[in-house]
Amino acid sequence: xxxxxxxxxxxxxxxxxxxxxxxxxxxxxxxxxxxxxxxxxxxxxxxxxxxxxxxxxxxxxxxxxxxxxxxxxxxxxxxxxxxxxxxxxxxxxxxxxxxxxxxxxxxxxxxxxxxxxxxxxxxxxxxxxxxxxxxxxxxxxxxxxxxxxxxxxxxxxxxxxxxxxxxxxxxxxxxxxxxxxxxxxxxxxxxxxxxx
Numbered sequence: 001x002x003x004x005x006x007x008x009x010x011x012x013x014x015x016x017x018x019x020x021x022x023x024x025x026x027x028x029x030x031x032x033x034x035x036x037x038x039x040x041x042x043x044x045x046x047x048x049x050x051x052x053x054x055x056x057x058x059x060x061x062x063x064x065x066x067x068x069x070x071x072x073x074x075x076x077x078x079x080x081x082x083x084x085x086x087x088x089x090x091x092x093x094x095x096x097x098x099x100x101x102x103x104x105x106x107x108x109x110x111x112x113x114x115x116x117x118x119x120x121x122x123x124x125x126x127x128x129x130x131x132x133x134x135x136x137x138x139x140x141x142x143x144x145x146x147x148x149x150x151x152x153x154x155x156x157x158x159x160x161x162x163x164x165x166x167x168x169x170x171x172x173x174x175x176x177x178x179x180x181x182x183x184x185x186x187x188x189x190x191x192x193x194x195x196x
Contacts, residue, residue: 015180016152016153016154017152017154017160017170017177017181018152019164019170019171020169020171021137022147023146023147024137024140024147024148027134027138027141028134028166029134030134031131032127032128033127033128036085037085038096039083039084040080040083041079041083041084042079043071043072043075043078043079046067048092049067049092050067052084052093052094052095053095055120056094056118057118059156071097077100081097082095082097082098082099083095083096083097083098083135085128085132093128094117094118094119095117096115096116096118097115097136098113098115098139099115099116100145109145109146110146111146111148112136112137112143112145112148113149113150114150115150115151117129117150117159129162133162134166136148137166154180157184157187157188160188161188164188164193170184170196178196181196182196
Protein backbone atom coordinates (compact mmCIF):
# COMPACT_ATOMS: atom_id res chain seq x y z
CA UNK A 1 0.00 0.00 0.00
CA UNK A 2 3.01 2.32 -0.12
CA UNK A 3 2.75 3.49 -3.74
CA UNK A 4 0.98 6.84 -4.03
CA UNK A 5 -0.42 7.98 -7.37
CA UNK A 6 -1.95 11.28 -8.40
CA UNK A 7 -5.03 11.64 -10.55
CA UNK A 8 -3.80 13.81 -13.43
CA UNK A 9 -7.25 15.35 -13.95
CA UNK A 10 -8.00 16.29 -10.34
CA UNK A 11 -4.58 16.22 -8.66
CA UNK A 12 -6.05 14.08 -5.87
CA UNK A 13 -3.91 11.51 -4.09
CA UNK A 14 -4.74 8.06 -5.36
CA UNK A 15 -3.86 4.85 -3.51
CA UNK A 16 -3.66 1.38 -5.08
CA UNK A 17 -6.08 -1.20 -3.70
CA UNK A 18 -6.97 -4.81 -4.35
CA UNK A 19 -10.40 -6.41 -4.43
CA UNK A 20 -11.50 -10.04 -4.52
CA UNK A 21 -14.56 -12.11 -5.30
CA UNK A 22 -14.21 -15.21 -3.15
CA UNK A 23 -16.35 -17.39 -5.41
CA UNK A 24 -17.74 -17.37 -8.91
CA UNK A 25 -21.23 -18.59 -8.10
CA UNK A 26 -24.42 -16.63 -8.84
CA UNK A 27 -22.74 -14.36 -11.36
CA UNK A 28 -24.88 -11.56 -12.76
CA UNK A 29 -25.15 -11.65 -16.55
CA UNK A 30 -25.36 -8.64 -18.85
CA UNK A 31 -25.42 -8.52 -22.64
CA UNK A 32 -23.60 -5.92 -24.68
CA UNK A 33 -25.84 -3.38 -26.39
CA UNK A 34 -26.35 -3.70 -30.16
CA UNK A 35 -23.39 -2.55 -32.24
CA UNK A 36 -20.71 -3.77 -29.80
CA UNK A 37 -18.90 -7.10 -29.47
CA UNK A 38 -15.92 -8.59 -27.64
CA UNK A 39 -13.27 -10.56 -29.44
CA UNK A 40 -9.98 -12.11 -28.46
CA UNK A 41 -6.84 -10.31 -29.49
CA UNK A 42 -3.44 -11.29 -30.83
CA UNK A 43 -0.09 -10.25 -29.34
CA UNK A 44 0.64 -8.13 -32.43
CA UNK A 45 -2.41 -5.99 -31.58
CA UNK A 46 -0.57 -4.55 -28.57
CA UNK A 47 -0.45 -1.06 -30.19
CA UNK A 48 -4.27 -1.04 -30.41
CA UNK A 49 -4.53 -2.07 -26.75
CA UNK A 50 -2.05 0.68 -25.82
CA UNK A 51 -4.03 3.29 -27.77
CA UNK A 52 -7.27 2.37 -25.97
CA UNK A 53 -5.59 2.37 -22.57
CA UNK A 54 -3.97 5.76 -23.19
CA UNK A 55 -7.27 7.24 -24.28
CA UNK A 56 -9.04 5.98 -21.14
CA UNK A 57 -6.30 6.34 -18.52
CA UNK A 58 -6.18 9.45 -16.32
CA UNK A 59 -3.97 8.32 -13.45
CA UNK A 60 -0.91 6.46 -14.73
CA UNK A 61 1.38 6.75 -17.72
CA UNK A 62 0.79 4.03 -20.32
CA UNK A 63 4.16 3.22 -21.88
CA UNK A 64 4.68 1.63 -25.28
CA UNK A 65 5.95 -1.55 -23.64
CA UNK A 66 3.25 -1.89 -20.97
CA UNK A 67 1.24 -4.55 -22.78
CA UNK A 68 4.24 -6.89 -23.12
CA UNK A 69 5.32 -6.11 -19.54
CA UNK A 70 1.89 -7.22 -18.32
CA UNK A 71 1.11 -10.10 -20.68
CA UNK A 72 4.34 -11.07 -22.45
CA UNK A 73 5.13 -13.89 -20.04
CA UNK A 74 2.50 -16.06 -21.77
CA UNK A 75 2.00 -15.06 -25.41
CA UNK A 76 -0.29 -18.01 -26.12
CA UNK A 77 -2.63 -17.05 -23.29
CA UNK A 78 -3.14 -13.59 -24.82
CA UNK A 79 -5.09 -15.18 -27.67
CA UNK A 80 -7.85 -16.43 -25.36
CA UNK A 81 -7.53 -14.24 -22.23
CA UNK A 82 -7.19 -10.70 -23.64
CA UNK A 83 -10.17 -9.05 -25.32
CA UNK A 84 -10.89 -5.99 -27.40
CA UNK A 85 -14.31 -4.40 -27.34
CA UNK A 86 -15.19 -3.25 -30.83
CA UNK A 87 -17.89 -0.99 -32.19
CA UNK A 88 -19.36 -0.81 -35.66
CA UNK A 89 -16.60 -0.14 -38.14
CA UNK A 90 -14.38 -2.55 -36.16
CA UNK A 91 -12.89 0.24 -34.06
CA UNK A 92 -11.48 -0.90 -30.72
CA UNK A 93 -13.22 1.09 -27.98
CA UNK A 94 -12.36 -1.00 -24.91
CA UNK A 95 -10.12 -3.69 -23.46
CA UNK A 96 -10.43 -6.21 -20.67
CA UNK A 97 -8.42 -9.29 -19.74
CA UNK A 98 -9.31 -12.53 -18.00
CA UNK A 99 -5.74 -13.05 -16.82
CA UNK A 100 -4.26 -15.25 -14.12
CA UNK A 101 -1.42 -14.93 -11.64
CA UNK A 102 0.40 -17.33 -9.40
CA UNK A 103 1.17 -14.66 -6.79
CA UNK A 104 -2.38 -14.06 -5.56
CA UNK A 105 -3.79 -17.26 -4.19
CA UNK A 106 -3.99 -17.36 -0.41
CA UNK A 107 -5.93 -20.60 -0.70
CA UNK A 108 -3.41 -22.22 -3.04
CA UNK A 109 -6.03 -22.15 -5.80
CA UNK A 110 -5.53 -20.55 -9.20
CA UNK A 111 -7.53 -17.31 -8.97
CA UNK A 112 -8.42 -15.39 -12.11
CA UNK A 113 -7.38 -11.76 -12.40
CA UNK A 114 -9.67 -9.17 -13.99
CA UNK A 115 -6.95 -7.04 -15.54
CA UNK A 116 -6.51 -3.81 -17.52
CA UNK A 117 -10.17 -2.94 -18.03
CA UNK A 118 -10.73 0.27 -20.00
CA UNK A 119 -13.36 1.93 -22.17
CA UNK A 120 -12.62 4.97 -24.31
CA UNK A 121 -14.27 8.09 -22.81
CA UNK A 122 -16.29 8.59 -26.01
CA UNK A 123 -18.03 5.23 -25.36
CA UNK A 124 -18.43 5.41 -21.59
CA UNK A 125 -21.96 5.62 -20.20
CA UNK A 126 -23.39 3.32 -22.89
CA UNK A 127 -23.92 0.22 -20.77
CA UNK A 128 -20.66 -1.51 -21.76
CA UNK A 129 -18.87 -2.00 -18.45
CA UNK A 130 -21.24 -4.51 -16.83
CA UNK A 131 -21.36 -6.82 -19.88
CA UNK A 132 -17.55 -6.75 -20.16
CA UNK A 133 -17.06 -7.68 -16.51
CA UNK A 134 -19.75 -10.36 -16.58
CA UNK A 135 -18.09 -11.87 -19.68
CA UNK A 136 -14.72 -12.15 -17.93
CA UNK A 137 -16.19 -13.58 -14.73
CA UNK A 138 -18.13 -16.16 -16.75
CA UNK A 139 -14.88 -17.13 -18.54
CA UNK A 140 -13.16 -17.60 -15.18
CA UNK A 141 -15.96 -19.86 -13.97
CA UNK A 142 -15.92 -21.88 -17.21
CA UNK A 143 -12.13 -22.32 -16.97
CA UNK A 144 -12.33 -23.59 -13.40
CA UNK A 145 -10.95 -20.60 -11.51
CA UNK A 146 -12.58 -20.73 -8.06
CA UNK A 147 -12.36 -16.97 -7.41
CA UNK A 148 -11.19 -13.69 -8.92
CA UNK A 149 -9.27 -10.60 -7.91
CA UNK A 150 -8.31 -7.23 -9.35
CA UNK A 151 -6.11 -4.25 -8.61
CA UNK A 152 -7.33 -0.68 -9.01
CA UNK A 153 -6.97 2.62 -7.19
CA UNK A 154 -9.01 4.80 -4.87
CA UNK A 155 -9.79 7.71 -7.21
CA UNK A 156 -11.67 5.40 -9.56
CA UNK A 157 -14.92 5.64 -7.58
CA UNK A 158 -17.28 4.64 -10.44
CA UNK A 159 -15.15 1.54 -11.07
CA UNK A 160 -15.00 0.70 -7.35
CA UNK A 161 -18.80 0.95 -7.13
CA UNK A 162 -19.14 -1.30 -10.17
CA UNK A 163 -16.79 -3.93 -8.71
CA UNK A 164 -18.60 -3.82 -5.37
CA UNK A 165 -21.92 -4.28 -7.22
CA UNK A 166 -20.41 -7.40 -8.83
CA UNK A 167 -19.61 -8.92 -5.44
CA UNK A 168 -15.94 -7.94 -5.18
CA UNK A 169 -14.86 -6.98 -1.67
CA UNK A 170 -11.84 -5.03 -0.42
CA UNK A 171 -8.73 -7.12 0.17
CA UNK A 172 -7.99 -6.11 3.73
CA UNK A 173 -4.88 -8.28 4.07
CA UNK A 174 -2.59 -5.62 2.63
CA UNK A 175 -0.83 -3.32 5.12
CA UNK A 176 -2.84 -0.14 5.68
CA UNK A 177 -5.80 -1.41 3.67
CA UNK A 178 -8.42 -0.70 6.36
CA UNK A 179 -7.41 2.95 6.59
CA UNK A 180 -7.40 3.36 2.81
CA UNK A 181 -10.82 1.73 2.44
CA UNK A 182 -12.19 3.90 5.26
CA UNK A 183 -11.26 6.92 3.10
CA UNK A 184 -12.97 5.30 0.12
CA UNK A 185 -16.10 4.69 2.22
CA UNK A 186 -16.24 8.40 3.10
CA UNK A 187 -16.58 9.16 -0.64
CA UNK A 188 -18.47 6.06 -1.73
CA UNK A 189 -21.36 5.10 0.58
CA UNK A 190 -21.82 1.55 -0.66
CA UNK A 191 -23.55 -1.09 1.51
CA UNK A 192 -20.63 -3.49 0.98
CA UNK A 193 -18.33 -1.03 2.77
CA UNK A 194 -20.63 -0.38 5.73
CA UNK A 195 -18.92 -2.79 8.14
CA UNK A 196 -15.28 -1.88 7.50
